[in-house]
Amino acid sequence: MKNVKLWTALVTPLHQDGSVHYEDLEKLIRIQEDAGNGVLILGSTGEGLALDDAEKREIAKFTSGLNLSVPVMAGVGGFNLGSQIEWIEFCNGLNIEAFLVVAPLYSKPAFHGQKQWFQSLLDASHKPCMIYNIPSRTGVKVQPGVLKELDGHPNFWAVKEASGSISEYQEFRESVPGIPLFSGDDAMLPFFAAAGSGGLVSVASNVWPKATRLYMEKCINGDTQSLFPLWTHAVKALFSAPNPIPAKVLLHKSGRISTSALRAPLTADELSSDKLLLEADRAVNEWYQKNS
Numbered sequence: 001m002k003n004v005k006l007w008t009a010l011v012t013p014l015h016q017d018g019s020v021h022y023e024d025l026e027k028l029i030r031i032q033e034d035a036g037n038g039v040l041i042l043g044s045t046g047e048g049l050a051l052d053d054a055e056k057r058e059i060a061k062f063t064s065g066l067n068l069s070v071p072v073m074a075g076v077g078g079f080n081l082g083s084q085i086e087w088i089e090f091c092n093g094l095n096i097e098a099f100l101v102v103a104p105l106y107s108k109p110a111f112h113g114q115k116q117w118f119q120s121l122l123d124a125s126h127k128p129c130m131i132y133n134i135p136s137r138t139g140v141k142v143q144p145g146v147l148k149e150l151d152g153h154p155n156f157w158a159v160k161e162a163s164g165s166i167s168e169y170q171e172f173r174e175s176v177p178g179i180p181l182f183s184g185d186d187a188m189l190p191f192f193a194a195a196g197s198g199g200l201v202s203v204a205s206n207v208w209p210k211a212t213r214l215y216m217e218k219c220i221n222g223d224t225q226s227l228f229p230l231w232t233h234a235v236k237a238l239f240s241a242p243n244p245i246p247a248k249v250l251l252h253k254s255g256r257i258s259t260s261a262l263r264a265p266l267t268a269d270e271l272s273s274d275k276l277l278l279e280a281d282r283a284v285n286e287w288y289q290k291n292s
Contacts, residue, residue, distance in 0.1 A: 002128065002157065004071055005199030006216045007038040007182070009045035011206055011244045011251065012059065014261040020055060022062055024257045028206070029063065031256065033070050035209035037202075039063070043075035043100055044137060045203050045244045050263035053083075057090060064094035071097040073130070076121060079105045085124045092126040099125055100160065100201075102132040108140040115146050122150065128157030130201075133172070134184060135163055144175035151176045160184040160201050166191055186212070187235040190227060193219040204238055206247045207254070207281065211288035218291075226291055230283055237280035241270040246277050253278070 010032065013024035032039050041063055042048035042056055051059070063072055074096050076084050081104070088099060101121050103114060122129055131150075133142040141163065150156050159176065161169050162184025169192055172181055180198030183189045189200050197220070205212035215231055218224060238246050245260075245268055252260035253274065260268050271277075 002180075004038040005220065006036075006205060006213050007040045007073060007199070007201045008032050008205040008209065008212075009040045009043045009201055009203055011248055011257075012042070012046045012048075012051065013248075013251075013257040014259065014263070016259050016261050018261060018263060020051075020059060021258060025059070025062065026066065027256065028251075029066060029068065031209055032205070033068050035205070035213055036070060037205055037209055037213060038071045038073060039068070040073045040075065040100060040201060044077070044134075045206070045247070046075065047244070047263050047266070048075045048077060049105075050266070053087075056087070060091055060094055060096065064096055067095070073098040073100055075100045075102070077102040077105065077132075079107055081117060081120055084121060088121060088124045092124075096127065098127050098157065099129045100132050101129050102134065103138045103140055103142055105138050108138075111143050111145060114140075114143055115149055118146065118150055119153075122153050122155045125155045127155065129155045130158040130160050130182065131156065132160040132184065133163055133168070134160075141168070144171045147172060147179070148175045151179065158182055158198060161192070162201075164188060166195070169195060169197075186215075186238070187232060189216065189219045190224050190231075194222070203243055203247055204235060206244070207238070207250045208234075208284050208288070210292070211284050214288060214292055226287070230287055233276075234280040234284050237276040240276060242266060245271055249274055250277055250281060254281070 013021040135141045158180040160182045183192040186204040200216045248260040251257045
């Protein structure tokens with residue numbers, strides 16, 4: 001599991017009525033398995049916060065029962081510590097190999113609050129944990145000193161850095177030099193890889209699973225000549241509306257999911273045109289054929 005360098009932050013496919021589409025979910029997971037990518041379920045890309053506890057548990061059990069050849073990671077995010085501990089304890093009993101643990105939402109804790117939050121979740125887990133820094137969603141930056149305090153905890157495995165800041169990446173690298181740092185931003189990987197990134201937690205691999213894997217490998221190996229500006233434009237198109245709207249639209253248009261339905265407050269109406277998205281899809285597929 002710890003050798004996996006690409007994790008797909010998987011979308012959660014839905015029926016038009018908003019219920020979870022399990023046939024499509026298995027189809028998407030099998031596509032990732034075929035590409036050799038780890039699967040992250042119920043993260044922000046998976047609309048985890050828009051699903052209720054019963055739905056999340058059913059998705060976790062369903063995924064756990066697929067007997068995959070690639071590892072599964074489950075998202076842990078919210079603002080009630082007790083609820084997150086209960087979620088971790090539930091997943092401890094499933095075929096889920098890791099947790100993605102995000103800072104508490106909205107409350108914006110400082111050093112001691114962050115340390116207590118992460119310490120409690122790491123203690124509850126029986127699996128390796130990736131701590132997730134995404135201040136654009138949580139409202140607070142994970143403090144490098146907190147990571148340093150947690151270094152050495154047996155369940156502190158990795159960091160996902162998605163602030164979009166190279167300087168923050170470098171702060172984390174200096175604070176926990178022995179902990180793998182993963183880029184949580186597809187577009188930033190070439191820069192983070194040059195600074196020693198351990199891999200990528202990707203949205204793009206939902207729609208381009210094998211091409212994104214090749215992109216990741218080239219970044220890690222320093223072979224970036226063929227990546228610009230194609231991947232910059234492709235990722236920009238993929239985030240031309242709030243995530244995961246463009247990814248779901250493209251998956252639907254390519255026939256990999258039955259609908260592009262989302263949970264409120266997200267809606268495909270935010271994507272005014274799919275022109276750039278379809279152009280990016282063609283360009284990435286052509287790049288993959290040329291370079292694979």
